[in-house]
Amino acid sequence: AGPVQVQLVVPMAVVFAPGSVPGDLPRPLPFRDVQEMEISVNLRTSVTSRYEMRYRSTTAQEEAALAAATAREADAALYPLQDTTLGSLTMYMVPETSSLLPQGINVYVGKHRSALVRAGGGLAALQARLREVTQLMSFTATSIAAALSDRVPDGQLGPDARRNLKSSLGYEITFSLLNPDPKSHTVDWDIEGAVNRFVKPVLDKLSLVANFSVDSQILYYAVLGVTPRYDKESSSFLLSAHSLPHVINPVEARLGSSAASLYPVLNFLLYVPERSHSPLYIQDKDGAPVSTNAFHSPRWGGIMVYNVEAPASPQTSLPLHVDVDMARVMEVFLAQLRLLFGLSREEVPPEFLLESPGNEGLADWELDHLLWAHTVENIATVSTTLTSLAQLLDKIGNIVIKDDVASEVYRAVASVQSAVTELSLGHLLAAFQASKEAVTCSERAFFDPSLLHLLYFPDDQKFAIYIPLFLPMAVPILLSLAKIVRETRLRKKEPTKMD
Amino acid sequence: VCTSRFWFNYRHVANTLSVYRSVKRLGIPDSHIVLMLADDMACNPRNPKPATVFSHKNMELNVYGDDVEVDYRSYEVTVENFLRVLTGRIPPSTPRSKRLLSDDRSNILIYMTGHGGNGFLKFQDSEEITNVELADAFEQMWQKRRYNELLFIIDTCQGASMYERFYSPNIMALASSQVGEDSLSHQPDLGIGVHLMDRYTFYVLEFLEEIHPASQTNMNDLFQVCPKSLCVSTPGHRTDLFQRDPQNVLITDFFGSVRKVEITAETLSLDQDVPGLESKFPEEELATEPLKYAEQLPVAQIIHQKPKQKDWHPPGGFILGLWALIIMVFFKTYGIKHMKHVF
Numbered sequence: 001a002g003p004v005q006v007q008l009v010v011p012m013a014v015v016f017a018p019g020s021v022p023g024d025l026p027r028p029l030p031f032r033d034v035q036e037m038e039i040s041v042n043l044r045t046s047v048t049s050r051y052e053m054r055y056r057s058t059t060a061q062e063e064a065a066l067a068a069a070t071a072r073e074a075d076a077a078l079y080p081l082q083d084t085t086l087g088s089l090t091m092y093m094v095p096e097t098s099s100l101l102p103q104g105i106n107v108y109v110g111k112h113r114s115a116l117v118r119a120g121g122g123l124a125a126l127q128a129r130l131r132e133v134t135q136l137m138s139f140t141a142t143s144i145a146a147a148l149s150d151r152v153p154d155g156q157l158g159p160d161a162r163r164n165l166k167s168s169l170g171y172e173i174t175f176s177l178l179n180p181d182p183k184s185h186t187v188d189w190d191i192e193g194a195v196n197r198f199v200k201p202v203l204d205k206l207s208l209v210a211n212f213s214v215d216s217q218i219l220y221y222a223v224l225g226v227t228p229r230y231d232k233e234s235s236s237f238l239l240s241a242h243s244l245p246h247v248i249n250p251v252e253a254r255l256g257s258s259a260a261s262l263y264p265v266l267n268f269l270l271y272v273p274e275r276s277h278s279p280l281y282i283q284d285k286d287g288a289p290v291s292t293n294a295f296h297s298p299r300w301g302g303i304m305v306y307n308v309e310a311p312a313s314p315q316t317s318l319p320l321h322v323d324v325d326m327a328r329v330m331e332v333f334l335a336q337l338r339l340l341f342g343l344s345r346e347e348v349p350p351e352f353l354l355e356s357p358g359n360e361g362l363a364d365w366e367l368d369h370l371l372w373a374h375t376v377e378n379i380a381t382v383s384t385t386l387t388s389l390a391q392l393l394d395k396i397g398n399i400v401i402k403d404d405v406a407s408e409v410y411r412a413v414a415s416v417q418s419a420v421t422e423l424s425l426g427h428l429l430a431a432f433q434a435s436k437e438a439v440t441c442s443e444r445a446f447f448d449p450s451l452l453h454l455l456y457f458p459d460d461q462k463f464a465i466y467i468p469l470f471l472p473m474a475v476p477i478l479l480s481l482a483k484i485v486r487e488t489r490l491r492k493k494e495p496t497k498m499d
Numbered sequence: 500v501c502t503s504r505f506w507f508n509y510r511h512v513a514n515t516l517s518v519y520r521s522v523k524r525l526g527i528p529d530s531h532i533v534l535m536l537a538d539d540m541a542c543n544p545r546n547p548k549p550a551t552v553f554s555h556k557n558m559e560l561n562v563y564g565d566d567v568e569v570d571y572r573s574y575e576v577t578v579e580n581f582l583r584v585l586t587g588r589i590p591p592s593t594p595r596s597k598r599l600l601s602d603d604r605s606n607i608l609i610y611m612t613g614h615g616g617n618g619f620l621k622f623q624d625s626e627e628i629t630n631v632e633l634a635d636a637f638e639q640m641w642q643k644r645r646y647n648e649l650l651f652i653i654d655t656c657q658g659a660s661m662y663e664r665f666y667s668p669n670i671m672a673l674a675s676s677q678v679g680e681d682s683l684s685h686q687p688d689l690g691i692g693v694h695l696m697d698r699y700t701f702y703v704l705e706f707l708e709e710i711h712p713a714s715q716t717n718m719n720d721l722f723q724v725c726p727k728s729l730c731v732s733t734p735g736h737r738t739d740l741f742q743r744d745p746q747n748v749l750i751t752d753f754f755g756s757v758r759k760v761e762i763t764a765e766t767l768s769l770d771q772d773v774p775g776l777e778s779k780f781p782e783e784e785l786a787t788e789p790l791k792y793a794e795q796l797p798v799a800q801i802i803h804q805k806p807k808q809k810d811w812h813p814p815g816g817f818i819l820g821l822w823a824l825i826i827m828v829f830f831k832t833y834g835i836k837h838m839k840h841v842f
């Protein structure tokens with residue numbers, strides 16, 4: 001794979017509220033500063049990150065916004081005043097004694113692209129805290145390395161690193177309801193309503209990243225491949241953590257997928273256990289029941305177990321009518337969707353408070369996080385594809401390149417150059433779109449059906465076919481040619497003899 | 500992939516189907532299997548037990564089973580299609596089931612059987628695939644990261660020659676015989692009349708029947724299957740391109756499918772007072788009359804009817820004209836004097 005040198009530029013503004021300016025600033029406000037960091041992935045691939053910071057003090061409107069009672073209100077008031085281009089960040093420094101941030105919390109990360117940071121200590125402490133916040137909100141060395149995972153030598157990344165969904169032009173999401181016991185349960189789920197109310201806002205926000213298509217189905221008599229154990233203490237059935245990997249396969253055979261599209265499929269299954277196996281809880285590794293009663297598999301999807309309460313009186317006639325609480329179910333499924341994309345909030349330092357994104361599903365800075373990772377991944381994929389295509393063409397010299405393949409290659413090269421340029425200028429959205437275009441073109445060129453090397457015969461095969469045909473024929477021809485040449489030479493000599 | 504046609508190559512189809520069956524049993528769904536069979540043995544007119552393909556004599560085990568999904572069948576099994584599946588250079592109209600949609604985390608198992616020689620494998624009795632082409636195809640797959648690890652098993656004569664030329668990383672290969680040796684078939688069945696299985700695959704099948712999805716058997720055990728005493732040929736394997744130690748590679752890494760699973764610990768808090776869109780369809784169901792079909796074909800009447808009496812019609816114009824013609828010809832020939840005898 002060819003060398004990839006990419007510069008990721010993050011435009012940032014650090015805004016100081018009155019009373020929060022540290023004493024040892026190098027220059028008076030406002031001033032600009034640049035911090036560069038190198039993330040080296042392997043010998044030939046390096047990504048440099050460049051934070052272009054603009055330090056300034058607050059304007060009157062921003063001060064009014066920061067005078068709000070809670071951090072959430074301040075964030076909402078500051079939103080119209082800040083820079084909303086994708087990829088940019090704004091940090092508001094509040095005085096150490098400010099009551100905007102709760103006790104013990106030093107950083108509040110909002111829903112958009114800003115954070116409130118408590119000032120304190122000198123310049124060094126400020127810079128350290130700023131670095132933490134920016135890494136959380138844009139990208140870290142690990143996230144970039146994970147995006148470039150196929151270039152990293154094995155063993156350097158942890159075994160869990162290659163688990164996020166690969167960047168693709170589209171994804172298919174399928175919601176399935178599994179009812180193994182229709183005689184006992186008639187399950188009604190308002191999936192269309194739930195998709196419109198809860199899933200659509202999230203997918204609308206993610207529509208910048210890819211196209212999504214959603215469908216749903218109900219499967220009857222679909223059982224899990226594992227028999228759950230009965231636990232007397234809790235009088236419930238338990239699925240242990242190590243049996244979970246075997247649950248998916250028997251079900252997958254029945255799930256089906258759209259025959260027309262080639263996009264990766266994300267399956268979200270809701271399983272209503274049989275009457276005889278209710279209630280069913282999932283155990284984690286330590287043996288405690290999981291609060292969400294759900295688990296997911298990277299790059300595949302998630303499964304949630306929905307327990308139906310036992311009827312109040314034992315004489316209630318079967319089948320029981322079950323109305324699924326779609327809000328509770330969607331909370332888990334959308335959380336799984338976030339985890340599948342790699343947006344996890346688990347490794348956040350304790351002094352950080354992250355605002356919940358609400359029904360949109362993900363904060364603006366999390367969207368940026370995805371876009372950074374996908375752009376870098378796309379650029380790396382394009383360079384690998386084009387390099388390997390060039391190597392293939394070198395090896396098989398007489399391969400014929402059709403005109404449209406050639407034009408796709410040119411477009412891919414132009415797009416990837418534009419993507420790298422846009423990244424170095426800090427325009428994340430333009431860079432992402434250029435990288436998507438580059439990937440589409442390069443994949444079309446690489447996977448063009450006419451490039452099958454089988455169709456082009458190597459030279460030794462050509463010799464092997466034609467020599468047995470022509471050699472026997474050529475022997476008498478050559479011999480007679482030689483005879484003719486000898487005779488003409490003799491005739492030329494004769495006149496000199498004959499005089 | 501089974502590459503041989505004709506009834507007497509029954510054993511190659513049985514080989515392929517037995518590996519297919521084991522792989523399905525261990526958890527891989529049909530959507531993740533590309534099965535290429537060059538000929539149809541189960542419905543072959545020469546099969547005395549139609550819709551079955553047996554692997555043990557005395558018809559103990561029917562590997563055809565109930566749900567076999569063949570993706571490439573009969574004349575579609577060509578070298579070109581095989582290479583297209585591997586490299587992904589497929590025409591855009593190909594359906595999903597005929598494609599290899601793998602990514603950089605997929606472990607791929609490739610099993611090929613048929614007639615082969617030193618450096619080639621015969622397809623359909625009319626073309627071959629050489630070991631160089633196969634190695635190049637794997638390299639194209641590696642360039643596009645279409646596999647994480649690849650296990651290549653081949654059961655043909657001189658099978659080891661097919662994996663000699665591989666040069667891409669993360670490939671492990673097994674073959675049923677070395678260069679210069681022939682792979683022999685196992686046993687004929689007198690009822691069906693052909694050899695049912697090849698020795699190597701027969702013993703591999705026996706080995707695989709004991710694996711279940713959670714088993715911890717590793718690749719070294721697979722290498723020991725079918726020693727020379729049972730197989731007559733010497734099975735070979737190649738692990739130098741593989742990064743992990745075969746001791747640590749589980750059989751289920753390739754033959755089964757054990758997924759990485761994580762417990763979902765987070766939830767997203769949703770605001771439930773979201774106005775939903777109005778449902779487009781009215782909720783109440785309209786009461787409808789039960790549908791009736793008009794009697795279109797009164798069969799009862801037709802069956803029990805007596806044959807209708809035909810009414811007498813005077814002869815039509817054609818008959819009259821024909822008779823007039825005959826009479827005119829008669830009188831023309833024999834003279835008009837006969838007319839007075841008629842009238």
